[in-house]
Amino acid sequence: MIERNVKVRNRAGLHTRPAAGLVKLAAKFKSDIYLVRDGFTINAKSIIGVMTLAAEQGCELVLMIEGEDEELAANELSEYFESGFGEL
Amino acid sequence: MVQIIDKKLLPKILTGEKNKFESNVGELIFKGIPSSPGLAMGKAYVLKPDNVVVRPKKIPQDKIPNEVERFDSALQVMVKDITDALEKVKGESPNVVAILETNLMILNDEIIINSVKERIFKGISAESAVIQEYDQQEQFIKKSKDNILKERSFELEHLKERLLATLRNKVISYTIPEGSIVIAQSITPTDVVNFKDAKVLGIITEAGGIASHSSILARSFEIPSVIGIKDLTWFINNHEKVIIDGYAGIVTVNPPDSSIETYKTKKAKEEDHKRELGELVKLPAETLDGSQIKIMANIDFPEEIEAAVIAGCEGVGLVRTENLVISLKSFPDEEVQYKWYNEITERAYPNPVILRAFDVGSDKYAEGMPMLEKNPALGFRGIRFLLHRDDIFRKQIRALLRASRNKNLKIMLPMISSVNEVEDSFKIIQECKKELEGNSIPFDNDVPVGIMIETPAAAFMADRFAKLVNFFSIGTNDLTQYTLAADRSNEMVTDIYDTFHPAVLNLIKNVIDVAKSNKIPVSVCGELAGNAAATGLLVGLGIEELSVTPPMILELKKRIREMKFKKAKKLAKEILECNSYIEVCKKLAIF
Numbered sequence: 001m002i003e004r005n006v007k008v009r010n011r012a013g014l015h016t017r018p019a020a021g022l023v024k025l026a027a028k029f030k031s032d033i034y035l036v037r038d039g040f041t042i043n044a045k046s047i048i049g050v051m052t053l054a055a056e057q058g059c060e061l062v063l064m065i066e067g068e069d070e071e072l073a074a075n076e077l078s079e080y081f082e083s084g085f086g087e088l
Numbered sequence: 089m090v091q092i093i094d095k096k097l098l099p100k101i102l103t104g105e106k107n108k109f110e111s112n113v114g115e116l117i118f119k120g121i122p123s124s125p126g127l128a129m130g131k132a133y134v135l136k137p138d139n140v141v142v143r144p145k146k147i148p149q150d151k152i153p154n155e156v157e158r159f160d161s162a163l164q165v166m167v168k169d170i171t172d173a174l175e176k177v178k179g180e181s182p183n184v185v186a187i188l189e190t191n192l193m194i195l196n197d198e199i200i201i202n203s204v205k206e207r208i209f210k211g212i213s214a215e216s217a218v219i220q221e222y223d224q225q226e227q228f229i230k231k232s233k234d235n236i237l238k239e240r241s242f243e244l245e246h247l248k249e250r251l252l253a254t255l256r257n258k259v260i261s262y263t264i265p266e267g268s269i270v271i272a273q274s275i276t277p278t279d280v281v282n283f284k285d286a287k288v289l290g291i292i293t294e295a296g297g298i299a300s301h302s303s304i305l306a307r308s309f310e311i312p313s314v315i316g317i318k319d320l321t322w323f324i325n326n327h328e329k330v331i332i333d334g335y336a337g338i339v340t341v342n343p344p345d346s347s348i349e350t351y352k353t354k355k356a357k358e359e360d361h362k363r364e365l366g367e368l369v370k371l372p373a374e375t376l377d378g379s380q381i382k383i384m385a386n387i388d389f390p391e392e393i394e395a396a397v398i399a400g401c402e403g404v405g406l407v408r409t410e411n412l413v414i415s416l417k418s419f420p421d422e423e424v425q426y427k428w429y430n431e432i433t434e435r436a437y438p439n440p441v442i443l444r445a446f447d448v449g450s451d452k453y454a455e456g457m458p459m460l461e462k463n464p465a466l467g468f469r470g471i472r473f474l475l476h477r478d479d480i481f482r483k484q485i486r487a488l489l490r491a492s493r494n495k496n497l498k499i500m501l502p503m504i505s506s507v508n509e510v511e512d513s514f515k516i517i518q519e520c521k522k523e524l525e526g527n528s529i530p531f532d533n534d535v536p537v538g539i540m541i542e543t544p545a546a547a548f549m550a551d552r553f554a555k556l557v558n559f560f561s562i563g564t565n566d567l568t569q570y571t572l573a574a575d576r577s578n579e580m581v582t583d584i585y586d587t588f589h590p591a592v593l594n595l596i597k598n599v600i601d602v603a604k605s606n607k608i609p610v611s612v613c614g615e616l617a618g619n620a621a622a623t624g625l626l627v628g629l630g631i632e633e634l635s636v637t638p639p640m641i642l643e644l645k646k647r648i649r650e651m652k653f654k655k656a657k658k659l660a661k662e663i664l665e666c667n668s669y670i671e672v673c674k675k676l677a678i679f
Binding site for chain 2: 013016020024043045047051
């Protein structure tokens with residue numbers, strides 16, 4: 001299992017559009033992917049889950065990934081966070 | 089405009105005191121919230137709400153697989169609807185596509201699908217399972233402090249209702265006759281796409297928010313829309329004649345001939361105007377060699393936003409909030425201000441809006457101000473007044489912060505001339521944030537705060553200010569009068585007051601350079617931004633954002649599209665070396 005700390009960088013936060021992008025990206029991988037915020041865990045393949053995180057700019061989250069393609073998934077997902085969901 | 093038979097009622101309808109008026113000739117007039125601008129007349133097509141209450145119905149063990157199958161096939165029908173709608177909007181703006189994709193993702197959300205099925209396995213009907221699961225998800229979202237997310241909870245509600253209707257085989261058909269005006273309780277983004285396909289002329293709903301996805305879609309498809317008219321579906325029958333005014337939010341049912349005549353005159357005017365604007369609206373503000381310029385609008389009242397957005401502005405670069413004070417002849421309380429600011433940000437959403445704190449004083453007086461200053465332009469105005477009357481300032485900041493919850497609001501401070509004015513203002517803003525936080529009132533904690541650069545002091549010290557604030561906006565009118573020591577309202581010195589004076593232009597250049605090296609946005613919102621001769625010069629100086637009055641937007645765009653950035657840059661360089669504004673004007677004339 002891989003754990004990665006990620007940060008929301010874009011101004012508008014993890015709102016609908018980036019949330020949809022995140023779920024789409026997560027769905028590409030076979031691994032189970034979870035996001036944790038202050039002890040609250042959601043499935044990153046669930047759009048409602050990701051939206052309920054209501055993660056605003058500067059918010060720190062933990063990515064938890066387990067499965068055969070966990071390495072690749074961890075890299076691509078952290079990169080997506082790093083790029084501010086393409087909104088920087 | 090709609091003719092109101094009893095003229096005494098018009099103000100009441102327009103101010104929302106009354107939202108319905110019935111005349112003796114069967115004409116009905118309703119007032120709602122304008123959510124997509126435009127005028128249309130057509131026949132009503134009413135989508136009656138389906139108000140069947142579903143009670144948790146026990147399902148016998150052997151019927152469970154059947155219920156699961158019913159759910160699966162209802163889901164498939166809806167997925168297909170949205171996929172078809174997506175096909176129809178291919179090539180539309182990415183926003184439109186993203187909205188539908190999100191709907192599709194919610195429906196296809198494995199977590200939700202699995203928990204619905206688990207609920208069915210416990211022995212309840214597919215309908216009950218859908219209601220329980222979607223309601224629970226909705227509760228999750230509603231708990232969020234994020235205003236936009238709360239808006240999204242309506243979408244879950246729509247999807248749920250539609251799923252239930254589909255489960256009961258009550259799929260809404262889109263065999264809507266051409267030329268209809270749809271009247272519904274609420275609609276989904278998918279509906280809007282299908283309405284567009286069915287050439288629906290207007291959309292009127294009982295529910296909905298200006299910032300909802302359905303409203304955004306109606307605006308991007310240019311379908312006039314009015315929302316928020318309670319119980320409307322009960323007042324209108326199919327085939328009744330309806331006039332919708334998406335500018336004013338007024339709906340007229342069964343209009344008499346006189347109202348129809350008024351409508352036709354207005355509609356003809358609207359069409360002339362649209363033709364005039366032509367295709368320019370849809371084209372980007374880009375120079376021939378590909379430099380993008382952001383065109384923003386200066387507005388004084390919320391109603392102006394629609395026209396500005398239609399003309400293709402990318403946000404509001406300046407709202408002069410003192411207009412509120414001037415029109416009311418006193419300083420409005422927090423609630424009145426909040427409503428006004430919130431309406432502006434919602435109408436402009438998702439585009440950004442810069443609201444400038446009250447710039448009263450100088451030539452703009454209001455109650456509670458010293459009336460007689462020897463030299464008001466150099467006197468007690470803008471931030472000087474606000475910091476002195478911090479009771480007024482705090483009320484405004486609180487109202488602005490509350491309206492920032494949509495995350496598209498920026499605050500601008502007027503008449504800054506020294507760093508401590510910014511620091512004192514920030515202290516007040518910080519204290520107001522704390523108060524709101526204490527009362528659990530939502531706001532944008534990262535709301536950008538910028539300053540007007542309109543005094544030579546601010547322009548000279550731009551590098552210090554750039555480290556403190558999030559953006560600059562250059563007010564060329566005041567900057568000119570202060571730099572040249574020439575009162576802009578004194579006709580004896582009009583030949584001295586000239587924004588093209590090299591001193592003013594060099595100051596502007598300094599501000600632009602400082603902003604760029606500090607990576608903060610800088611715009612020009614004074615009259616110079618709309619001056620035909622100045623566009624090339626400003627672009628050449630490196631300005632990437634211009635804010636002008638709405639009627640100027642298209643002309644400005646046209647000019648930008650006809651110029652080359654490289655040539656403009658060369659021109660700007662030459663002009664900065666000129667000795668007088670006469671020389672500058674000569675050079676501009678050649679360009």
